[in-house]
Amino acid sequence: MPQPSYPAKPRPGDRVAVVSPSAGLPAIFPEVYELGLRRLRDELGLEPVEYPTTRVLGAHPADRARDLVAAFADPSITAVLATVGGDDQITVIPHLDDAVLRANPKPFFGYSDNTNLLNHLFGLGVVSYHGGSVLVHLGRGGAPHPVSLDSLRAALFTSGWHELTAPAEWTDEPGDWRDPAYLGTEPTMFPAEGWRWSGPATVVEAPLWGGNLEILHWLLAAGRVGPNADYAGCVLAIETSEEMPPDTEVYRILRNMGERGLLAGFSAVLVGRAKAWNHPRPLAAAEKRAYAEAQRAAVARALHEYAPDAIVVYDLDIGHTDPQQILPYGGTVRVDAADRRISVRY
Incomplete structure (x- = not known):
């Protein structure tokens, strides 16, 4: 399969679909x-x-697909942004009009359940963007995090190479959207320890594929992932959600990908920092560390068994x-394990 092509970028002042x-x-x-819209x-x-379905809870999948197709088809719209993720976008994809999406490629931004659409656009030959959320990142309490905002701005408006750097702080303990004080309160941040590298000290430059690991598992079960050859040589990016899958499940998903022959084809693997806290499951600091360590060990075990020659970088802030x-999903990523640098072509 040929490498997907980059759609034209928006400019400040443009209309974008939400x-x-x-x-x-x-x-x-x-x-x-509304806070996210103001910041946009x-x-x-x-x-x-x-x-029509942007503010509708439980909209029919066909109606949501119709809105997506309309956004791509509208010549006055220069990018498409998801408000947030979810858990049923897999039911939306069959209702899309692929001819319209191919004929009107536009930058799409989303992550989590939006892995469904990112993967679909990859199959159509369109580069899209893993990340960005009107609710989560633009609607962040207090202010958008500068690292998130700078990355989103670069991905929206620039087309060259952009070097990723490990931030000095991070959190997986966001404010509660139900709290009346949320809008004016920034989340508690923690010192970041930086990335962890393993594998050969080589340089890989290749298209990127992947996304949320749980959604990738659903896509594989539903037959929505192409033949292994379509991904051979790619950089795999994976991250896990606020549902906090156990390390045994993370290992089994990757083992299944390995048994299929998919893992062996990846030249490098970028692993997102594990989210180890959620409002229904607020783990203590020691429990969070144990959860993250167990997840890293599960990923390392599977990659050692099925992709032993891949460069692996852990604890990226990509999820x-x-x-x-x-x-850039389908776009080019350079992973330099010799100098321990990662660059993306937006």
Whole structure:
């Protein structure tokens, strides 16, 4: 399969679609959503355009697909941003009009359940962007994190190489959207320990594929992942969600990918920092460390067994933790294990 091509980028002042192809959480948290929209206008200079299901909870998959297709088809729209993730976007994908998406490629931004659409666009030959959320990142309490905002701005408006750097702080303990004080309160941040590297001290430059690990497992079960040859030589990016899958499940998902022959084809693997805290499951500091260590060990075990020659980098800020850095999905990534540097071509 040929490497996907980059769609044209928006410019400040452009109209961009804001859609809810997964959960319509703006219906439940309108204040957080409106804060995200204001920052989209004020911080990024873009004019958000909503669609009929953007603020609808439980919209039919066909209706959500219709909004996505309309956003891509509209010549006045220059990018498409997801409000948030969810858990049923897999039911939306069959309703899409692929001919329209191919004929009108646009940058799409989303992560988590939006892995469904990122993977679908990859198959259509369109580069998209893993990361960004109107609710989570632009609607962050207090202010957007500078690392998240800088990465989103670069991915939206630039087309060259952008070097990722390990932030000095991070958190997986976001504020509660139900708390009246949320909008004015920044989350508690913790010192970051930096990335962890393993594998050969070589340089890999290749297209990126992957996303949320749980969603990738669903896509494989549903037959939505192409033949192994389509991903051979790619850089794999994986991260886990706020559902906090146990390390045994993380290992088994990767083992299944290995038994299929998929893992052996990846030249490098970027592993997101594990989210080890959630409002329904607020682990203590020692429990969080144990969870993250067990997840790293599970990933390392599977990669040692099925992709022993791959460069592996752990604890990147590319998923459900804060801040978040954007990855070009289908776009080019350079992983330099000799100098321990990672660059992405936005």
